[in-house]
Amino acid sequence: MSRRDSRLNAKAHECVYGETATSVVSSPIGDIQLVICPRGVHALRMIFDNFELTKCNVAVKSNSGKHDSSNTVSLCVDWLNAYFQGTVNNSDMSLPPICHLSIPDNTATFTQQVWEIIVNEVRYGMTASYAEVAAKLNNSKACRAVGQAMRINPVSIMIPCHRVISSTGATGNYASGRRNDVKAWLIEHEANTM
Ligand SMILES: [Zn+2]
Secondary structure (H helix, E strand, O other): OOHHHHHHHHHHOOOOOOOOEEEEEOOOOOOEEEEEEOOEEEEEEEOHHHOOOOOOOOOEEEEEOOOOOHHHHHHHHHHHHHHHHOOHHHOOOOOOOEHHHOOOHHHOOHHHHHHHHHHHHOOOOOOEEHHHHHHHOOOOOOHHHHHHHHHOOOEOOOOOHHHEEOOOOOOOOOOOOOOHHHHHHHHHHHHHOO
């Protein structure tokens, strides 16, 4: 793990709203780490060490932390199972609460607005370019800032940065270019289960 990653990881465990707890769950794209805070999902990170695309259910493998996160963890497990089974789009299941999206509009930073817009407007099975996302925020020159918001997205999959692709149609980078195969897989999985 690079120094930059470990710094991001360290930060992912801290929330200004209170204590966090961490769970690791299995998934078809490898284990996923969930960091849960009092407001909901604080971070969702893929652990790529054991990456292999295998059909498997999302199930809790470990829990740590003093904060009782069991309710949010079970919402996440249900949502992720529906996501990977391809049924989440056709269900009335809503996204588990996400810490970073619970910010009043007038105080949200540009980065938080980007996360909010891709959750609300780049729906399951769709893709959008960085420029299109910037335009949705009435700031068509902000492609770079959109790219940066994608790079530091703390809640992968649920804040669907994998749906934001290059304007040439190229899939573009995922996990700093180390997991572009996962990005392509997620896009294809959604397209096949619309
Ligand atoms: Zn939080």
